Amino acid sequence: MTVIAEPSAGNLAEFGIILQINLMKGAFMAQTTTPCPRCHQQMIADVQQVFDLFQDPAAKERLLSGQVNVAVCPSCGYQSAVGVPVVYHDPEKELFLTYFPSELGLPINEQERILGPMITQVVNRLPPEKKKGYLLRPQSMLTYDTLIEKILEADGITKEMIKDQEKKIALLRRLLTSPEDRIAEIIKQEESLIDQSFFALFSNVQNSAVQSRDEKVLAVLKPIQDALLNQTVYGREVKARAESTQKAIQDIQDLGEQLNRDSLLNLVLNAPDDSYLQTLTGLARNGMDYEFFSKLSARIQAAEGEDNKKYSEIREKLLNLTKKIDQAVAEQMQLRKKVFDEIMKEDDIEQSLLKYARAIDDSFLVIVKTELQNARKNGDFMRSGKIQKILDTVEKMTKPSPEVELLEDLLSKTDEAEVEAAFHENQALVNDEFKAMLGSLIQELSKTQEADPEIIARIRFIQKLTE
Structure with a gap:
């Protein structure tokens, strides 16, 4: 079993010396070794002190997920948290935080001397127009937990929400370790905790088991899932929505080549519930154009009584759904345009694309091709050449071997x-x-x-x- 533990006092002195040397050299991504408390083999830890979202948007995810500053024993699998100074910067939320582990036992002036170069590095990376007053007042966090809470709080996640999530995690662990014949009783006792976020936790565990093909865990999860879906109010809603979603997908597939505006309109007007209608809209948004809505209006005008009312309500729902989809697409394109602009500022295109790898999708390529057309149209050959290099690099990076x-x-x-x-x-x-x-x-x-x-x-x- 993998265990995550706090850094032991016995190896902190040695680690602190190595850390200080690396920090004074400006090596903010350092590596250190420390003896494993369990089997005494040497553990290697990759240490990161600077989490600057301006340079690395994925830094927050790594910090919050606990993927960094952890030593792993290659022999027995034991994991130990490594206490290191941290500087966290989120320019969008104007958040500039520092944390220095008290267990390193250094006085305030030494802490400031070590944190200083990291703070300076973050500030110097920013262009002049982004340097604001908050950078002059980094907030010092007394504990690592306080650092994490402050970051989450900026995202609108309160301490109460964290405690609520901890209760749900504890419930999930209890269900996973209880005999099958006690699952229904536990769920009945704790149904107030079973909501969307609980199902998200359960899905994460389930997806992990599926990906790793862990049949034992999947066998444990199956009766829990059945009980959650059939014995809780929220679970029954989830089950009904899933069934409606699957039916909509199947109905679209069954139409095959016969899918057109008229057949789509028939599916829409006979939608059994909102989940079905939402799925249809997501799958066939391109077909819900002006001509489609004209046909829908004609059906409304021809209908009488309850049918007229029902079809009118469906039109309003469709208009809202398509509007939300279009807004989401527009926001996605805006985000991809920001990524494109950042990449265009860099000299090393390949490294920049690797940095923003998660954002390299079809929407990004649409932006790139549009910008290339505009640059060529305007006769800006320097810009068009760089944009063409982005396209060529993406093609090279995504081309199969x-x-x-x-x-x-x-x-x-x-x-x-x-x-x-x-x-x-x-x-x-x-x-x-x-x-x-x-x-x-x-x-x-x-x-x-x-x-x-x-x-x-x-x-x-x-x-x-x-x-």
Whole structure:
């Protein structure tokens, strides 16, 4: 079992000396070793002191998730939190925080001397127009918990909300460790805690078990999920929404090539509930254009009594839903435009794209292509050249390896003779990486009940050719 513990007093003195040396050198991403309290083997810790959201938007997520400043023993798996000075900066919320672990035992003047270079580094990275008064008054947090609470508070998460979440985590642990015959009783006693956030916690555990293919955990989760969905008010609502959502998806798929404005309108007017209607809108927003709403208005005018009222209410709901979708798309495009602008400021395009990797999606590429067209239209060849470099770099970074392309080509062929011929034509790509990829694919697909047996058979045929 993995255990996360506080740093022991025995190794803090040694660690503090190493840390001070690294900090004085300006090495704000340091690495240190410390003995494992359990098995006494050396643990290596990657230490990060500066969390500057201006330079690294993902820094907050790493800090809050506990992914940083943790030493892991390679021998027994023991984990120990590493107490290090921290500077946290969120320019959007004008939040500038510092934390210095009291267990390092350094006087205030030494703490300020160590924190000073980190604070200066954060301030110097900002362009002049972003340097504001809050930077002159970094707030000192007395404890690590206070630091985290302050960050969460800026996001609108209060101490009461944190305590409520802790209660839900405790309930989830209790359910996971209780005998199956006690689950219903526990849920009945604690139903007031079972809401959207509790289901989010449960889903995280479930998704983790699915990804790791942990059948034992999945077996424990199944009766808990059934009880939550069938025995709680919120659970029954979740179940009903899920069923409506699935029905909407299935109805769209069943229409196939017959999906048009008229058939979509029939689905909309016969929607059993709002979840069904919301799913249809999300799936077929592009089809809900001016002509679609004209047809809907015509149906309303032709209807009488209750049908007229029902169709009118559906139109209002659709107008609200499409408006929300359009607003969300617009906001997404604005965010991607900000990412594009930040990347354009950088000299190293590849490093900048890696920094904003999570934002590199279809919306981002739409922005890039639009900006490229505008630059060429305006005759700004310097700008268009840099934008073209962004596109070329994204293509290079997302392009599958030659081995993956070969496998995709082989799997697209249905005739074994064609597969064999293409295989022998590309012998140079049949390397250890290609063979390992085949073995891994077969292993993964064999564990998946939904896997297509024909695809598995094709991969096995290709694997035989490598022997």
